[in-house]
Amino acid sequence: MTAERDRRADVLAAARRLFEAHGYASVTVRDIAAEAGVSPALVIKHHASKAELFAQVGPPEIPLGELDLPAADVGRTLVARILDRRDRDEPELWLQLCRQINDSPDSERTREQVRAGLLDEVGRLAGDRTPDRRNAAAIVSVLIGVAAGLRTVGVHEGSTRAELLDLYGPLVQQFVTDTA
DSSP, X not given: OHHHHHHHHHHHHHHHHHHHHHOTTTOOHHHHHHHHTXXXXXXXXXXXXHHHHHHHHOSOOOOOTTOOOOGXXXXXXXXXXXXXXXXXXXXXXXHHHHHHHHHOTTHHHHHHHHHHHHHHHHHHHHTOOOTTOHHXXXXXXXXXXXXXXXXXXXXXXXXXXXXXXXXXXXXXXXXXXXXX
């Protein structure tokens, strides 16, 4: 039974990598099987369909859980992480979330999962205790906008990292409710 569990885990890990890198619509069951080193039939046997596999994988996560920051550092740190990914030419997680929602076979369900997870995590990090997580929602919106502006639209070409941190760090920071 362990080998079967390992294959299931391999398939889920392969699907997660491919969905995050290419989106739901661009990934096939054959792609997932090849990435996991199994047959397409095994993928379907364990996960019923690509849509079901996508639902099991869930949306990509923005790794905020490991951040344990003073409230005064939240804005600059979140912006710095976007700049770090850009500078290392890594995929932009904020944009991947948007693509996953749009590509999802059940976009309403995926949107709700992403929204709830982000508002909880960002709300925790920012100290937002409002019932509607208004400040966390503003932070998420700004960060998605910064990521899209820098990576998709290409605004701020020629701006230095320090200039971008000075511009966007305080903008995000204004929504952090636990001020130091």
